[in-house]
Amino acid sequence: DTAVSQTPKYLVTQMGNDKSIKCEQNLGHDTMYWYKQDSKKFLKIMFSYNNKELIINETVPNRFSPKSPDKAHLNLHINSLELGDSAVYFCASSQGRGNQPQHFGDGTRLSIL
Amino acid sequence: RKEVEQDPGPFNVPEGATVAFNCTYSNSASQSFFWYRQDCRKEPKLLMSVYSSGNEDGRFTAQLNRASQYISLLIRDSKLSDSATYLCVAHRGQAGTALIFGKGTTLSVSS
Numbered sequence: 001d002t003a004v005s006q007t008p009k010y011l012v013t014q015m016g017n018d019k020s021i022k023c024e025q026n027l028g029h030d031t032m033y034w035y036k037q038d039s040k041k042f043l044k045i046m047f048s049y050n051n052k053e054l055i056i057n058e059t060v061p062n063r064f065s066p067k068s069p070d071k072a073h074l075n076l077h078i079n080s081l082e083l084g085d086s087a088v089y090f091c092a093s094s095q096g097r098g099n100q101p102q103h104f105g106d107g108t109r110l111s112i113l
Numbered sequence: 114r115k116e117v118e119q120d121p122g123p124f125n126v127p128e129g130a131t132v133a134f135n136c137t138y139s140n141s142a143s144q145s146f147f148w149y150r151q152d153c154r155k156e157p158k159l160l161m162s163v164y165s166s167g168n169e170d171g172r173f174t175a176q177l178n179r180a181s182q183y184i185s186l187l188i189r190d191s192k193l194s195d196s197a198t199y200l201c202v203a204h205r206g207q208a209g210t211a212l213i214f215g216k217g218t219t220l221s222v223s224s
């Protein structure tokens with residue numbers, strides 16, 4: 001069984017479009033995260049939710065809007081996509097507020113044409 | 114200065130070699146530390162947590178030096194399957210804050 005699953009795995013779209021990425025975890029964790037890994041492979045935190053409450057928002061443009069309908073799901077909606085948004089987006093989950101190991105989904109590869 | 118810094122490598126070693134990776138962190142309040150492994154085009158996977166007393170898991174040994182704010186990973190008897198990028202990770206030390214990832218050290222083990 002997949003512990004942290006994200007869809008879609010690949011997303012190719014045009015500049016200016018709006019797209020969503022979905023994430024679900026079946027580990028029973030209470031905290032979920034979105035990370036961005038750019039072409040230089042640097043993995044950077046974007047958002048974190050604990051029990052549906054936003055606890056981390058790392059100066060990400062407001063075109064990015066996370067939503068957590070329940071503690072097992074964290075979705076990411078991106079408006080007006082730009083070339084610089086091309087990256088791999090990883091969802092992760094952990095138990096507790098950040099100082100526990102995190103389990104990652106296998107990533108969504110976003111390419112902006 | 115980045116919060117977590119690692120030598121990016123690449124480290125190219127033959128099978129059976131012993132290799133050591135180093136990492137420094139800048140936030141003295143950091144309490145929890147980890148090593149993750151990331152294979153090409155895959156997600157990061159937890160390799161091991163790092164404890165103050167040092168800890169070992171098979172061929173892998175992690176050490177933490179809080180005074181020097183330094184973390185290390187030693188891999189003994191390298192296998193071809195150890196080829197990957199190794200990410201050093203620190204927690205900022207405050208509730209509700211994130212894990213901070215280093216940029217990774219690339220290891221290539223050849224036969």
